[in-house]
Amino acid sequence: MNDAGTAAGTIGDWLRAQPALTGIAPPLDLGALPRDPVALFLTWIREAADAGVPEPHAATLATVDAEGLPDARTLILKGVGERGWAVAGPRSSRKGAQLAARPAAALNFWWQPVVRSVRLQGTVREASPAESEADLAARSVSARAGIEPGDWVLWWIVPSRVEFWQGSPDRRHTRIVYVAGADGWSLQPGDSTPLQTPGPDRT
Numbered sequence: 001m002n003d004a005g006t007a008a009g010t011i012g013d014w015l016r017a018q019p020a021l022t023g024i025a026p027p028l029d030l031g032a033l034p035r036d037p038v039a040l041f042l043t044w045i046r047e048a049a050d051a052g053v054p055e056p057h058a059a060t061l062a063t064v065d066a067e068g069l070p071d072a073r074t075l076i077l078k079g080v081g082e083r084g085w086a087v088a089g090p091r092s093s094r095k096g097a098q099l100a101a102r103p104a105a106a107l108n109f110w111w112q113p114v115v116r117s118v119r120l121q122g123t124v125r126e127a128s129p130a131e132s133e134a135d136l137a138a139r140s141v142s143a144r145a146g147i148e149p150g151d152w153v154l155w156w157i158v159p160s161r162v163e164f165w166q167g168s169p170d171r172r173h174t175r176i177v178y179v180a181g182a183d184g185w186s187l188q189p190g191d192s193t194p195l196q197t198p199g200p201d202r203t
C-alpha cells in the first residue's frame, strides 16, 4: 500500500519528522539497583509523576484472544507489591473473557518526560471476591455506575520478566531486565549496562 500523500509530503515523511525521545531522564545509578523490580518500579513511577506525567498509572494491558490474536487496551494500575501488578475491569468484557480462557498478560508503561518505559509479562491471578469488591467500592459513584453485581474483577499480574528501559539523547539507551526464578529475582546478565545503539534511525 502506498504511503498517503499530502501537499507537504507523505505521512511517512511527516512521521519521520516528528520528534521522539525528547524527554530528560532523571539520574540512574546502575551500580545500586534494587534486588526487586517492585522497588525500582515504585521509584520510577514517582519520578514520572514528579516530572509532570499527568496519569503515570495508566498502562497498556495486552492479552490474547481465543484465536491467538494479541489484544491491548489502556487501563489504570490498581496496585503493586509482592503479589505483582494489579488492574481491574468487568468480567463480562473482552479482556475478562480472554483472561478467563488464558490467564496471561503483558503490561506496558511509557512516561515521555522522563524517556522511560516499563514492560512486564506473566501469569494472571484473580483476586478474591472481597478484594475485587473493595476495589469497586473505592471507585467514584459515576465509575461504579452500570457495573453489574459481581462483575468487577481485580487481576494480579504475576510477572516472570520486568524490563525497565530508559532512552538517552546519544542513543546509549539503558535496558534493565529482571527475571523471576526459583530463588527470587535476578538481573539478566549483560542487560543492566548501557546499550550502544548508534544511528539516526535507531530508537
Ligand SMILES: Cc1cc2nc3c(=O)[nH]c(=O)nc-3n(C[C@H](O)[C@H](O)[C@H](O)COP(=O)(O)O)c2cc1C
Binding pocket: 058, 071, 072, 073, 074, 075, 076, 077, 088, 089, 090, 093, 094, 095, 096
Ligand atoms: C486512561 C484510561 C484508563 C482506563 N482504565 C480502565 C480500567 O481501569 N478498567 C477498565 O476496564 N477499562 C479502562 N479503560 C477502558 C479500556 O481502555 C477499554 O476500552 C475497556 O476496558 C474495554 O476493553 P476490552 O474490550 O478489551 O475489555 C480505560 C481507558 C483509558 C483511556
